[in-house]
Amino acid sequence: MASPxxxxxxxxxxxxxxxxxQLSRPCKRWRSLVMQVRGSxxxxxxxxxxxxxxxxxxxxxxxxLFSNMVQRVVSEEVGxxxxxxxxxxxxxxxxxxxxxxxxxxxxxxxxxxxxxVYTMMKLEAKDGSALQVAIVENLDNDQTRIVRFGHLSSVxxxxxxxxxxxNAKNEECWTPEEFNKHIVWGREKSAKLLNGDLTLKLSGGExxxxxxNFTDNSSFTSTKKFRLGLRLVNAYxxxxxxxxxxxxxxxxxxxxxxxxxxPPLLGDEVWRxxxxxxxxxxxxxxxxxxxxxxxxxxxxxxxxxQKLLKTFTKMPPAAWKAIIGHAMTCAVGxxxxxxxxxxxxxxxxxxxxxxLVGVKFGxxxxxxxxxxxxxxxxxxxxxxxxxxxxxxIQYDHKMINHCPVxxxxxxxxxxxxxxxxxxxxxxLDYGQCSRFPGEISTSQGFESTxxxxxxxxxxxxxxxxxxxxxxNG
Numbered sequence: 001m002a003s004p005x006x007x008x009x010x011x012x013x014x015x016x017x018x019x020x021x022q023l024s025r026p027c028k029r030w031r032s033l034v035m036q037v038r039g040s041x042x043x044x045x046x047x048x049x050x051x052x053x054x055x056x057x058x059x060x061x062x063x064x065l066f067s068n069m070v071q072r073v074v075s076e077e078v079g080x081x082x083x084x085x086x087x088x089x090x091x092x093x094x095x096x097x098x099x100x101x102x103x104x105x106x107x108x109x110x111x112x113x114x115x116x117v118y119t120m121m122k123l124e125a126k127d128g129s130a131l132q133v134a135i136v137e138n139l140d141n142d143q144t145r146i147v148r149f150g151h152l153s154s155v156x157x158x159x160x161x162x163x164x165x166x167n168a169k170n171e172e173c174w175t176p177e178e179f180n181k182h183i184v185w186g187r188e189k190s191a192k193l194l195n196g197d198l199t200l201k202l203s204g205g206e207x208x209x210x211x212x213n214f215t216d217n218s219s220f221t222s223t224k225k226f227r228l229g230l231r232l233v234n235a236y237x238x239x240x241x242x243x244x245x246x247x248x249x250x251x252x253x254x255x256x257x258x259x260x261x262x263p264p265l266l267g268d269e270v271w272r273x274x275x276x277x278x279x280x281x282x283x284x285x286x287x288x289x290x291x292x293x294x295x296x297x298x299x300x301x302x303x304x305x306q307k308l309l310k311t312f313t314k315m316p317p318a319a320w321k322a323i324i325g326h327a328m329t330c331a332v333g334x335x336x337x338x339x340x341x342x343x344x345x346x347x348x349x350x351x352x353x354x355x356l357v358g359v360k361f362g363x364x365x366x367x368x369x370x371x372x373x374x375x376x377x378x379x380x381x382x383x384x385x386x387x388x389x390x391x392x393i394q395y396d397h398k399m400i401n402h403c404p405v406x407x408x409x410x411x412x413x414x415x416x417x418x419x420x421x422x423x424x425x426x427x428l429d430y431g432q433c434s435r436f437p438g439e440i441s442t443s444q445g446f447e448s449t450x451x452x453x454x455x456x457x458x459x460x461x462x463x464x465x466x467x468x469x470x471x472n473g
Contacts, residue, residue: 103172106147108135108157108230108243111206116262118253123196123212123228131209133157133230133243135202146205152240153205156233159198159212164225164247176231179242184226191215199233218250225249263329266295266352273297274326275319282323285311294327298353301327303387336397336404339386348379348386349397349404356383358404365403 111132112125136144147153166182186193196212218226230243261272270286271278289311300308332352340347347360358367397404
């Protein structure tokens with residue numbers, strides 16, 4: 001049997017085909033070096049052909065040949081590698097990216113917060129208004145301003161859906177590639193995930209998302225959540241960072257009728273609160289007591305918590321804490337009730353859930369947190385009497401700049417309830433009362449002040465302010 005053919009170190013295979021034993025360039029040069037050695041001195045065949053050369057003879061023979069060959073090979077290969085690198089960089093298209101730690105100067109953003117999202121229901125902000133988007137310029141000290149002028153103020157932007165885990169670490173910036181990689185296109189053979197007018201033309205740096213809705217819920221994704229994303233339709237040379245919302249769930253519309261509200265509204269039915277099931281035992285008990293809204297529940301709670309608890313046959317403390325904690329997250333607004341004691345011209349201001357917010361001593365208004373300790377004992381005792389006499393009450397003030405303003409002033413002057421045009425000193429003097437609790441009668445006769453707008457009641461704001469000044473005794 002013929003002995004197997006010994007392979008040289010540069011050979012790639014035992015195969016004799018044309019592709020077998022192909023040599024790389026460094027291997028070819030190594031073989032060339034060996035052939036030069038063999039040609040310069042006769043030797044016996046051995047491993048790599050060097051068995052006949054030993055000791056100093058080998059070093060003497062190899063040193064000049066090896067040194068020159070290595071220098072030439074290394075120089076050429078390094079030059080070629082550098083050339084390939086720069087040629088590839090020159091051929092690649094320019095990338096308008098910023099470093100991970102450098103936030104772009106311009107950024108798209110959503111300016112309001114989404115309300116809970118359900119399939120086939122219009123996307124809206126929490127207050128029921130349309131979603132607003134804008135392009136802003138990032139300034140120093142984490143300040144931003146809307147880009148009102150220039151070509152960026154009228155760009156076209158596109159709304160897309162992102163996976164909920166995009167930018168999970170809350171980085172200040174990211175690359176367009178990273179953003180696009182997280183776009184969700186929906187399930188296979190399903191309708192378009194997000195329908196509506198999703199391309200927006202900005203005007204003065206702003207635009208509104210007028211009509212858009214989800215056709216599918218978010219349960220098919222790994223995070224069970226989506227984000228809305230906002231990106232430019234066309235690049236403008238300047239890097240503009242994409243805008244994103246907070247992660248949110250999209251639920252099926254059919255479950256909306258049983259969902260809790262976060263936060264609840266004053267007019268919501270009480271079963272919208274945690275731990276109160278629709279048509280459940282707690283819901284039925286409250287309904288039997290005439291408590292059918294979140295506002296009525298909180299009013300009863302403020303007036304007498306222990307009496308309210310007797311509404312239920314058995315209420316675990318943890319459940320009660322959860323119900324009240326959830327209810328108290330609602331916005332109570334700026335409407336106020338005023339109860340006055342005629343005998344000494346003292347009044348109590350309550351908000352929409354009958355929570356005491358301030359006290360009027362004469363013409364001087366004090367927020368509850370500024371009432372002196374000596375006065376607090378009197379206020380607490382008389383507040384209980386006020387709660388017992390609250391029947392057919394009406395809103396007759398609004399809280400403006402942390403101070404109550406009579407409603408008839410708004411009707412007469414045509415002022416908006418959210419206006420800030422009336423400073424505190426034009427309404428009531430703030431916490432400078434010349435009278436003390438000892439001078440106040442302890443009479444328990446309370447009367448609800450009912451104020452109505454009429455031409456005879458019209459007064460001038462400035463004269464009203466002067467009349468409401470407290471004397472400095």
